[in-house]
Amino acid sequence: MAPVVIRNLNKKYNEVHAVKGVNLEIRDREFVVLVGPSGCGKTTTLRMVAGLESITSGEVLIGDTVVNALPPMDRDIAMVFQNYALYPHMSVYDNMAFGLKMRRFARAEIDRRVRHAADILGIEDYLSRKPRQLSGGQRQRVALGRAIVRHPQVFLFDEPLSNLDAKLRVQMRVELKKIHDRLGTTAIYVTHDQVEAMTLGDRVVVMKDGVVQQVGEPLDLYNAPANRFVAGFLGSPAMNFVRVALVENGGMVQAVGDGVRLALPGATAVRLRRHLGEEVTLGVRPEDLRIVAAEAANGLSFEAVVEVVERLGSEILLDLKVGAGSMVAAVEPTVQAKVREHLRLALNPERLHFFDSRSEAAI
Amino acid sequence: MAVSDLVTRQAFADAPQRGAATRLLEDERWLAAVLLLPTVVLLGLFIAYPFVEGVWLAVTNATVGVPGKFVGLANFEALWNDSIFRTAVYNTFIYTAVATVFKLGLGLWLALLLNRNFRGKAFTRAFILLPFIIPTVLSTFAWKWMFDPTFSVINWTLFHFGLIHSRINWLGEPDLALISVIIVNVWRGVPFFAISLLAGLQTINPELEEAAAIDGARAWQRFWHVTWPLLLPVTMVVMLFSIIQTFADFQLVYVLTGGGPANATQLFATYAYQIGVGTGLLSQGAAVSLAMFPFLLIVVVVQLLYIRRVEVH
Numbered sequence: 001m002a003p004v005v006i007r008n009l010n011k012k013y014n015e016v017h018a019v020k021g022v023n024l025e026i027r028d029r030e031f032v033v034l035v036g037p038s039g040c041g042k043t044t045t046l047r048m049v050a051g052l053e054s055i056t057s058g059e060v061l062i063g064d065t066v067v068n069a070l071p072p073m074d075r076d077i078a079m080v081f082q083n084y085a086l087y088p089h090m091s092v093y094d095n096m097a098f099g100l101k102m103r104r105f106a107r108a109e110i111d112r113r114v115r116h117a118a119d120i121l122g123i124e125d126y127l128s129r130k131p132r133q134l135s136g137g138q139r140q141r142v143a144l145g146r147a148i149v150r151h152p153q154v155f156l157f158d159e160p161l162s163n164l165d166a167k168l169r170v171q172m173r174v175e176l177k178k179i180h181d182r183l184g185t186t187a188i189y190v191t192h193d194q195v196e197a198m199t200l201g202d203r204v205v206v207m208k209d210g211v212v213q214q215v216g217e218p219l220d221l222y223n224a225p226a227n228r229f230v231a232g233f234l235g236s237p238a239m240n241f242v243r244v245a246l247v248e249n250g251g252m253v254q255a256v257g258d259g260v261r262l263a264l265p266g267a268t269a270v271r272l273r274r275h276l277g278e279e280v281t282l283g284v285r286p287e288d289l290r291i292v293a294a295e296a297a298n299g300l301s302f303e304a305v306v307e308v309v310e311r312l313g314s315e316i317l318l319d320l321k322v323g324a325g326s327m328v329a330a331v332e333p334t335v336q337a338k339v340r341e342h343l344r345l346a347l348n349p350e351r352l353h354f355f356d357s358r359s360e361a362a363i
Numbered sequence: 364m365a366v367s368d369l370v371t372r373q374a375f376a377d378a379p380q381r382g383a384a385t386r387l388l389e390d391e392r393w394l395a396a397v398l399l400l401p402t403v404v405l406l407g408l409f410i411a412y413p414f415v416e417g418v419w420l421a422v423t424n425a426t427v428g429v430p431g432k433f434v435g436l437a438n439f440e441a442l443w444n445d446s447i448f449r450t451a452v453y454n455t456f457i458y459t460a461v462a463t464v465f466k467l468g469l470g471l472w473l474a475l476l477l478n479r480n481f482r483g484k485a486f487t488r489a490f491i492l493l494p495f496i497i498p499t500v501l502s503t504f505a506w507k508w509m510f511d512p513t514f515s516v517i518n519w520t521l522f523h524f525g526l527i528h529s530r531i532n533w534l535g536e537p538d539l540a541l542i543s544v545i546i547v548n549v550w551r552g553v554p555f556f557a558i559s560l561l562a563g564l565q566t567i568n569p570e571l572e573e574a575a576a577i578d579g580a581r582a583w584q585r586f587w588h589v590t591w592p593l594l595l596p597v598t599m600v601v602m603l604f605s606i607i608q609t610f611a612d613f614q615l616v617y618v619l620t621g622g623g624p625a626n627a628t629q630l631f632a633t634y635a636y637q638i639g640v641g642t643g644l645l646s647q648g649a650a651v652s653l654a655m656f657p658f659l660l661i662v663v664v665v666q667l668l669y670i671r672r673v674e675v676h
Contacts, residue, residue: 052573072577073577073578079573079577081574083568083570085574088593089593098578102579102580
């Protein structure tokens with residue numbers, strides 16, 4: 001177990017600058033998730049830590065050692081691949097034992113470690129089978145087992161759950177969390193799935209176009225996104241965005257957009273006062289919208305027309321028409337809403353997000 | 364009577380008038396036989412008939428222009444005591460074994476190189492196939508010039524680098540001649556190995572190599588423990604194809620040495636040709652050809668068993 005430090009890491013493929021100046025300090029025993037859309041450089045970053053991809057510039061440290069020039073085998077890492085990458089001609093046992101055999105462990109020690117890992121993962125009964133005789137979930141366990149037996153300094157996960165069906169993915173997510181709590185090995189986990197990122201990570205790193213957008217604990221990112229991209233990427237359904245102009249009206253700061261005219265509450269108004277006269281983006285999470293009685297109209301509510309009602313069981317998603325734009329609201333499952341119904345929605349004043357229109361940074 | 368009734372009746376009235384052949388073909392057994400017929404005719408005409416004719420020739424005393432009578436195994440008895448035939452058998456095994464080992468080794472090496480990423484990869488891969496594409500007789504004539512004692516470009520080069528001081532008679536010395544013939548066979552056969560093995564390599568998920576690298580396997584161990592076992596099925600098929608072709612090789616030797624000097628490069632096929640066509644002893648030539656059969660049969664059986672085993676797994 002060791003910390004991992006990434007300093008000003010860059011990767012260029014001919015014309016393409018895939019990873020741009022990534023800086024990251026991963027603490028010992030920490031579980032850090034790199035998340036972002038495909039092509040954001042998260043996998044390339046992971047592969048540079050693994051030593052599978054050369055580093056164009058910058059440094060990677062595992063423990064106290066700069067590992068830039070070390071081959072993967074000397075970095076004391078274990079990696080779980082998206083497609084499992086199990087050796088098809090070897091049994092489950094041999095797949096797990098291979099790394100130890102290559103490192104010349106004693107036969108008894110190999111056996112002890114393989115059986116221990118198989119026990120943790122519940123795959124004792126499959127040890128003599130070949131990978132192709134296993135289901136996707138079982139293969140994933142073997143791939144995990146192959147990493148566990150090595151007792152490495154760092155676990156690297158490259159979208160390990162993306163080939164599993166939805167139900168199994170949730171189950172394996174929980175198991176991964178348990179295994180990490182039990183082993184306490186530093187882990188770097190790459191995914192494009194924001195739910196995995198939020199649930200697994202001690203800290204989450206959101207990337208886009210090779211650049212780190214924000215690093216922090218999951219709820220901090222969710223509640224205080226640093227920019228519009230992070231705000232829109234985390235959360236499902238995604239945050240609603242409305243273009244509004246900030247104007248002063250009778251001493252109040254108002255956000256005026258298509259179908260909305262909001263009187264901003266005290267602290268927010270103070271914060272945004274220096275952007276008066278500008279066009280900015282207002283962000284509202286679907287769960288921060290609430291249906292109120294038509295009479296209860298106040299400065300933080302607006303009119304909307306229901307277009308689609310999606311009943312998910314635990315909640316209802318309302319696709320709404322607001323002015324010419326649209327919004328999604330997540331409301332209580334008991335709400336009775338009909339298509340084409342006119343509703344009045346109120347915003348939670350504590351949970352309004354504003355982003356600069358040009359830089360997209362939170363303001 | 365409604366119009367529809369009329370139409371229906373008309374249709375039923377027409378049914379029995381369809382041809383007898385059409386009705387016969389509606390029976391699956393007949394249809395199967397008809398569909399198989401072209402294949403059976405082709406195989407029979409071009410494979411079964413010549414084979415049976417060859418077997419028949421081998422047990423007669425036919426010569427050119429003389430139909431011949433049945434003589435049992437007399438031709439094979441004669442071969443058993445024929446020292447040239449024994450030389451040809453020995454040469455054929457040496458030729459096949461040495462050429463196959465080199466073709467596999469060089470072909471695998473080339474395939475591993477071509478499997479990497481480099482500029483001009485597609486062009487190189489196409490270029491590699493050249494020896495395989497050029498008609499064998501033409502390329503072999505080029506080699507014959509290169510082996511010519513007087514005009515040999517090989518000798519000229521070696522001489523100019525001071526490596527030799529007298530001409531090497533590549534095709535004139537018995538041992539050298541066999542080596543020369545093997546070199547040409549290897550040159551011609553390597554592309555087939557390289558391209559086939561390259562195709563095999565490309566079916567192997569590159570993540571396996573990466574997983575093995577992280578698992579601590581060095582380059583040689585990754586090849587031995589991961590790549591080679593996964594490439595083995597393709598390798599087996601390619602090798603067995605090559606063995607069959609090399610074992611029955613004719614063109615190279617016929618053009619380069621004609622089996623000489625002093626039968627030093629005489630193979631099954633060239634000896635069969637020399638006796639059967641050269642001397643006109645058709646029956647004995649057929650017997651020489653047929654003597655290849657048991658060995659090739661074993662190779663084919665091994666190949667089929669192996670492929671079946673791989674398919675079962």
